[in-house]
Amino acid sequence: MKTFHCNRCSQLVFFENVRCERCESLLGYVPELAEISAFEDAGEGRWRSLHPGANSALFRQCHNYAVENVCNWMIAADSPDTLCRACQLTRTIPNLATPDNRFYWYRLETAKRRLLYTLAALGLDVPSRQADPEHGLAFEFLEDGGDGSRVVTGHDNGLITLNIAEADDAHREKVRTAMGEPYRTLLGHFRHETGHYYFSQLVENNPRWLEPYRELFGDERADYGEALDAYYRDGAPADWQASSISAYATTHPWEDWAETWAHYMLIVDVLDTATSYGLALLPDDPTEPTLTDRTPVEDASFENLMKRWFPLTYALNSLNRSLGIADGYPFTLAPRVVDKLRFVHRVIAAASDRSQPLQGSAAVAPPPADAHTARLR
Template sequence: MKAFHCNRCGQRVFFENVLCERCEALLGYVPELREISAFEAADEGQWRSLHPDAEGKLYQQCHNYAVENVCNWMLPADDTETLCRSCRLTHTIPNLAEPNNRLYWYRLETAKRRLLYTLDALGLAIQSRHVDPDNGLAFDFLENVDPAAPIMTGHDNGRITLNVAEADDAHREKVRTDMCEPYRTLLGHFRHESGHYYFQKLIAGTHWLKPFRERFGDEQADYGEALDAYYRDGAPADWDARCISAYATMHPWEDWAETWAHYLLIVDVLDTSTAYGLALLPPAPNEPRLTDQTPVEEASFDNLMKRWYPLTDVLNSLNRSLGMPDGYPFTLAPPVVDKLRFVHRVIAQASART
C-alpha cells in the first residue's frame, strides 16, 4: 500500500480515510488513479478532485459511501452506476436489522477493498458477474441463521462466501485458537479465496497445470474425501517442511490458495515498507539490509525474498517490544519458497497480458 497525502493541506492520510483530520477536506479513493484524493464541493452531488493527476475532474460518491457509510470510493460524475467498482462485486450484504452487522459489513468491505487494491497493483484482471455470469467474481456476506447449516467461508466458480462472524474479532480469535492457527484475519480470508478464483482463471486448462501438479499435487484428487481426512486425522507432523500452513496439506487447491494468499501478504507488506522508505540497518555488517527500494511490481522474486527476510525480523521484534505475538509467525521451507516463486511467475505472465 502506497503512502497517501491530502491534496489540500499535505496531511498524511490513509486508504480508509473519508475526511482529512487537519483541513476537513472530503477524501475518497479514485480507482483509475490508484490514489486517495481530496475533494471540494461542486454542483449538487458532485465533487471536484484536488489531486493533480485528476486535472479538476468531477466525481460522485459511491452510494455505499454517501448513504451507507461503509465505503470511500468515488465514481466519475457522469457514471450511470451508483455503486463503485468494489461495491458492485458484493452480491449479498448482511441483514442490517441485526445488531453489529453494519459494523461487520464495513469491516468486510474494507478488507475487500484492500484485496482489490493489491490485485490491481499486480495487474491482475477481474471480471465481475455482469461480464461473466457463470464464473465472474462476486461476494456473498452471509450469517448463520440455522445452527444445523452453518455458513462456511469458501469459493464456488468465482462466488466467494464470507461468514459475517469472521468480522467479529472475538469470534475470529476464538476460532483461530481452537484451530491452532498462527494467523487468521479478514484480509487473509479474502486473499485465500481469491486464490481459488485465480486458479480457475490462470492455472486450470493452461500450460501452468503440469508445473502446478509437480509442486502442489494432483488437484483431481477427491476434495470431499481430502476434507474429511484432514478434519479426522489432521495435518502430517512434518507439514511445515513443504507447506506454508497445516491447512495447505488438505488438498492441492488449498495448498495453492494458502500460498497465493501468502504471496499477496508479502508483496503488500513490502509495498508498504517501500512507500514509507523503511531501511533496516542491523549492527552486524554481514546481516541483510533492507535498503533496496525497488517497487514490488518491478522486483524479481529473488529480490522480493532478499528484502522479505530482514523485514520479518523487524516485524517480529517490534511486536515483541509491544508485548504482542509475532507479526509474522511463519517459517518458509525451501519447497514453500519454490511454490511462492511459482505464484510469482504466474502473476508476472498474467500481468504482462493486461
C-alpha cells in the first residue's frame, strides 16, 4: 500500500480515511487513478476532485459511503452505478438489525478493499457478478444462526462466504489459539479465498501451468473431503515446515496453493508499503541485514522480492520483540516453500497486463467448488 496525501493541504492520509484531519476536505478513493483524492463540494451530490490526475472531474460517493459509512470509494458523476466497484462485489451484507454487525461489515469491507488494491496493482482486478454473471467474483458476509447452524468460511465457484465473526478480534484470536495458528487476520481470509478463485482462473485449465503446479503442490484431483477428514483426524506431518507455508497447507493441493497465494499477497503488500514510505535498513555493522532497494513491487523480479523480504522481516520481528509483543512475521520459508512462492509469482506475472493495471483479466473457468474453514490468516 503506497502513501497518500491530501491534495488541498498535503497532509499525509491513509487508504481508509474519509476526511483530512488538517483541512477537513472530503477524501475518497478513485480506483481509475488508484489514488486517494481530496474533493470540494460541487453541489447536487457531486464532488470535484482536487487530484491533478483527475483534471477537476466530478464524482459521487458510493451509496455505502454516503449513506452506510462503510466505504470511502468514489464513482464518476455520470455513471449509472450507485455502488462503487468494490461494493458491487458484495452480494450479501450482515443483518444490520443485530448489534455490532455494522461495525463488522465496515471491517470486512475495509479488508476487502485492501485486497482489491493489491490485486489491481498486480493487474488482477476482477469482474463482479453483475459484469460477468458466470465467472465474476462475489462475497457473502453471513453469521451463525440462532438455531445452531454455522457459517463456514469458504469459496464455491467464485462465491466467497465469510463468517462475520472473523471481524470480531476476540473471536478470531480465540479460534487462532484453539487451532494452534501463528497468524490469523481478516485480510488473510480474503487473500486465501481469492487464491482458490484464481486457481481456477489461471491454473486449473491452463496446460502451461497445470503440470508444473502438480509437481510442486501435488495432484488436485485427490479427494478433497477425504483429505480434509484426514487432516483434522491426524494433523499435519511432523516435517510440514520443510515443504509448506502452514500446517493447513498440507491438507490438499488446493489448500497448499491458496495458502501460498495468500502469503505471496502478504509479501507484496508489506514490501509495497515499506517501499512507499522509503523504509531503508542501514545498520552500523555491515554484516547485519541491509535494505536500500526501492523497486516497485509490480516491476520486481521474484529474486528481488525475496532479497528485500528477509531483511525487512528481521527488522520487523526485532522491533516487535522490543515492544514486548509476538513476532510480526512468525514464519520460516524453506527452499520448497520459496519455490512455490516463485511459481505463484510467475503465474501472476504471466496473467497480468501491467500496461493497464486496473482493467483486470477475464476469468477463464469457474473455480472448483469447495467448502472449508480456511486456516492461515
